[in-house]
Amino acid sequence: MDANELNDKGKKMIDFVSSYWQTIRSRRALSVVEPGYLDTLLPNEAPLKAELWEDVLRDVEQLIMPGITHWHSPHFHAYFPTGNSYPAICADILSDAIGCIGFSWISSPACTELEMKMMKWLGKLINLPSQFYTPTNAGGVIQGTASEATLVSLLAARSKVIKDKNLSFQDINSTKMVVYCSDQAHSSVERAVMLLLMQCRKILSDSEHRMNVKALSEAIKKDLEEGLTPTMCVATLGTTSTCSFDDLTEIGKICNEQNVWMHVDAAYAGASFICPEYQYLMEGVQYADTFNFNPHKWMLINFDCSALWFKDSSFMVEAFNVDPVYLQHVNQKVVLDYRHWQVPLGRRFRSLKLWFTMRLLGVEQLQNHIRKSIKLAKDFEKLVCQNPDFEVVNNVILGLVCFRMKGDNSRSKKLLEKITADGKIYLVPSEINGVYFIRFAICSWFTNEGDVNEAWSTIESLSKDISMQETF
Ligand SMILES: Cc1ncc(COP(=O)(O)O)c(C=O)c1O
Known part of the structure; x- marks a missing residue:
């Protein structure tokens, strides 16, 4: 590969990345592949002769993407966020080039x-x-x-x-x-x-x-x-x-x-x-x-x-x-x-991405991102509190809301199983002193008010069965 080829392929890669971001909303947040799925799909040895760029990119979409859990999906609410932005990505390209x-x-x-x-x-x-x-x-x-x-x-x-x-x-x-x-x-x-x-x-x-x-x-x-x-x-x-x-x-x-x-x-x-x-x-x-x-x-x-x-x-x-x-x-x-x-x-050379991001977004945009995440978490907290079948178990200060269905742990466990099987949103649980709860973290910079409302509707509707089973 020479510099001219990088010029061409590099631009194609950026196109691919930009289209990934544009389509991320429609991708399932949590991957559903089974353990070992890739082993049977890939050859057992490295290729002797160079392959075509187009073939590699096709395999990324067809073989790799199904095995990706999309941490930047607006429907990803598990763990804590992992950052990303175009200045940081560009800085990492430069860092890799300088090497x-x-x-x-x-x-x-x-x-x-x-x-x-x-x-x-x-x-x-x-x-x-x-x-x-x-x-x-x-x-x-x-x-x-x-x-x-x-x-x-x-x-x-x-x-x-x-x-x-x-x-x-x-x-x-x-x-x-x-x-x-x-x-x-x-x-x-x-x-x-x-x-x-x-x-x-x-x-x-x-x-x-x-x-x-x-x-x-x-x-x-x-x-x-x-x-x-x-x-x-x-x-x-x-x-x-x-x-x-x-x-x-x-x-x-x-x-x-x-x-x-x-x-x-x-x-x-x-x-x-x-x-x-x-x-x-x-x-x-x-x-x-x-x-x-x-x-x-x-x-x-x-x-x-x-x-x-x-x-x-x-x-x-x-x-x-x-x-x-x-x-x-x-x-x-x-x-x-x-x-x-x-x-x-x-x-x-990791400081490049700090430098690029702070300069190209400015402190104000970074602050807006933090404030927006916290506001969305507070919105979600309000929605949970409006339903008498649910309770919030943490003091919501930043972008994390911990909630559960009132009563026995089994109700919240059942609910999370249903949320995971449904696949529209991805959440993970935690437990303190025997009290099981579900964590809802605002993670992606794409997440907006509509996504939070939709996430809550999904949770509420999946919980209805559980309440009915318990009641009758
Ligand atoms: C409070 C706290 N400390 C440490 C870690 C571990 O972080 P890292 O993956 O950077 O080691 C985490 C991960 O979420 C965390 O929440």
Whole structure:
């Protein structure tokens, strides 16, 4: 393939993408293929001779698309959103074309410097205290996912313990290190703790699904008495099940008092802080050591782009500094090398999509997107509340409504089975303390008022049978 061919095929690809977006409304949100469907449809070996572009594109539509769950369909309301927009896609094309691996400043100076700048833009945009990006050791880095961000933050917290206690690597006993999070924290926290062979203490949440701060304080005290080392506490802003918010001020005071590293996981909710009226939700963030959110969730940036800020990156940078000759460069004492801020060596030019999206949409359009999603969620909440057979089980603050049919869990389970079989919309469930409910998240930037009304009509009409079966 040469540049001329790219000119032709690239344009065709963009046409294909644009037509995909134009037809997404009519595509079934949830794929219905059976496991292994593709194995029988594709040949068992790679082709020896080049095939035609037209044949490949035909197979995309005929073989691949049936196996796609369309996350950007206006009828997709499962999980949390994943971002996308034309500036982000164009920036990723450019990133792929440049194809640099920006592990050190010299490996592509613009890759490092644009990322540093974008993390400052983004930090200011969400009103993150300047302690996270102004002091020499402070700063932001783009990780792939919130799960990686938690792991990286935990590695830094472990380094701090090692430094504080003046331990050598031989003395480290990870199993004595304890990480605290609420029972509503994302499973990736427990996973990071398992990976580092530490102990995870899940603190019970209160009736509003927020970490019980008194229980946290007692757990830390007990662990200290038993000779364990409280190492990190993860506070969540926007929990996965119900989008609840831990109290950063109260948790932060305890962490600072006990010298426990505090990490804030705002994977989904963090994007809402680009709107000043939602910044109150991160009150107390000044107590944290690290803060993370995923622009790739709700800020119209495509996967992967997870923003992580350190107040003091030196625990990460110095503790895992391997410096082989082939990676060294003359400026490494005066510039930042992102290879020290992450687990892998290689890294893509991801800041381009932040730069393109913020410039080409402007902050105002990004804010409009957040505000529109929240308004639609509030509209849906009203519709649910109008039906006496249903109840809303979360405090709807952002774009997630958790609802259920009143009474036994089996009614809501039955309802979700019917919704899934019907296939017009896609929703997933969750359960807290034995109470099963259905999550309705506003995900796609295509979703409008009509879609929300239609989704509710579908749910209501599918629920009618269930009520009748129960009643008669
Ligand atoms: C609160 C929270 N934290 C972490 C994650 C994991 O995100 P990622 O896929 O970026 O690792 C999620 C996923 O939805 C989440 O809701």
